Amino acid sequence: MKINNKIHFLITILMLLVIAYLCYQQYNIKKNVIVNAQTVLENYQGFKEAQDLFEIKIKEMQNTFEKQKSMYESKSNELEIISDELSNQERIVKKGELEVLKAKTVQLGKAIEQKVIAQEEELLQGVYNRINDYVKRYAETHDIDLIEGITNSGNIMYASDAIDITQDIIEGLNKEYVEGIKE
Amino acid sequence: MLKGLKNSIYVFLLIAMGCSSSINSEKELLKWLGDPDHGFIKKTKANGFLLSMKYLPAEYLAFNEMKKDNKIDMKDFQKYVDKFKNSKTFLLTISHDEETVNVSNYKVANLSEYGQRIRDLSFNIKEVLVLKTNSGKKYNPVLTTMENAYEIANKKSIYMVFSDDQKEILNSEQLDIVFQDTFLDTGISHFVFENEKINNLPNLNF
Numbered sequence: 121m122k123i124n125n126k127i128h129f130l131i132t133i134l135m136l137l138v139i140a141y142l143c144y145q146q147y148n149i150k151k152n153v154i155v156n157a158q159t160v161l162e163n164y165q166g167f168k169e170a171q172d173l174f175e176i177k178i179k180e181m182q183n184t185f186e187k188q189k190s191m192y193e194s195k196s197n198e199l200e201i202i203s204d205e206l207s208n209q210e211r212i213v214k215k216g217e218l219e220v221l222k223a224k225t226v227q228l229g230k231a232i233e234q235k236v237i238a239q240e241e242e243l244l245q246g247v248y249n250r251i252n253d254y255v256k257r258y259a260e261t262h263d264i265d266l267i268e269g270i271t272n273s274g275n276i277m278y279a280s281d282a283i284d285i286t287q288d289i290i291e292g293l294n295k296e297y298v299e300g301i302k303e
Numbered sequence: 304m305l306k307g308l309k310n311s312i313y314v315f316l317l318i319a320m321g322c323s324s325s326i327n328s329e330k331e332l333l334k335w336l337g338d339p340d341h342g343f344i345k346k347t348k349a350n351g352f353l354l355s356m357k358y359l360p361a362e363y364l365a366f367n368e369m370k371k372d373n374k375i376d377m378k379d380f381q382k383y384v385d386k387f388k389n390s391k392t393f394l395l396t397i398s399h400d401e402e403t404v405n406v407s408n409y410k411v412a413n414l415s416e417y418g419q420r421i422r423d424l425s426f427n428i429k430e431v432l433v434l435k436t437n438s439g440k441k442y443n444p445v446l447t448t449m450e451n452a453y454e455i456a457n458k459k460s461i462y463m464v465f466s467d468d469q470k471e472i473l474n475s476e477q478l479d480i481v482f483q484d485t486f487l488d489t490g491i492s493h494f495v496f497e498n499e500k501i502n503n504l505p506n507l508n509f
Contacts, residue, residue: 250490253349
C-alpha cells in the first residue's frame, strides 16, 4: 500500500513536470506571422489620402505647364501670321524671343517632372514610415518575433490563414489614422 | 425611518460631489488636459516621432494671460476668457524616440538647411496645417508660433490659432486638424477633436 502511494506520488510529480515543461515550451515558442504588404498599402486610409493629395498637386503643376506651353504656341502662331509683314531684322529678333520661350517651357517641364518624382517619394516615404512604425508597435505588443511581408511576386509559396495578420494590421492602422494613439 | 433617509441623503451627496468635478490648481489643470480620456489631447506616432496635439481652452489661455499681466483678481477672468472664446488654440508638440533627433535637426545637413527648417517651422508651417469642420470646410491657422526652447529639449512646440467670421469652427461637432508633414517623413496626421468634449472643461477653482 505504501509502495503504491509512493508510485502514485512520483507519477503525479512527473506529470506536473511534463505539463510545466510543455507550458514553458509553448510560452517560448517563436511567433512568426505574415502580412500582405501590397494589400495593406492599398487599403490604408493614409495612402489613399496621400494619393489624392498627390494628384491635386500634379494637376496644379500640369496647369502651370499647360499655361506656359499655350503661351509659346500662341506666340509661335502669331509669328507665323505676321512673319511676311516683318523685316528680316524683326523676324530674327522675334524668332530669338520664341526660342528663349521654348527653352523656358522645356526647362519648366523638366523641373515639374523632377518635382513630381520628389513629391511622390516624399509622400510614399511618409506612408511607409507610418505603416512600419505601426507594425513595429504591433509586434511588440503581441510578442511577435518576426513579421514577414509578402508580395504577389514574393517567394512564399504557402502560408496558413492562421498566421496571416494582414486584416488586423489594416484595421488597426486605419483606426489609429483617425483616432490616434493613447499612451 | 429617519436614519434611513439620512443615509440616503449622505449617499446622494457623495454621488453629487463625485459628479461635479472641479480643478483646484494649475498643475491639476495641466494634468487633466493631458489625460487622453478627456479628449483634449490627441497623439500619433510615425518615423520615431511622437506628435501630440493639445487643445488649449479659452480658460487656460485667459489664466496664462492674467499671469503675464500680473492680474490676480478673478473678477477680470471672464473678460480675459472672452478675448479667447471666439477662436480655437492648439499646441502641437513633436518629439523623437532618440534624444539626439528633433524637428530642427532631422535630415538637416548644414547651417543653411537648418535656417530653412527654422523658417519652415516658424512661418511656412501654416500652409501644411489645416482644420477641417464637419461640413468639409477647410481653414489654415490665422497664427502659428514656434515655442523657442533654445535647443535644450528634443521637443518642439508650435502654437496655432484657428478662427473664422462665420463661427463655423466654433459650431462644428468635430474638428479635424490635419498636418501634411513635409519635413519629418511622418506623412499625413489627423487629430480629431469632439467639440462636445472640449467644451466640457470642469470648473476652475484657483
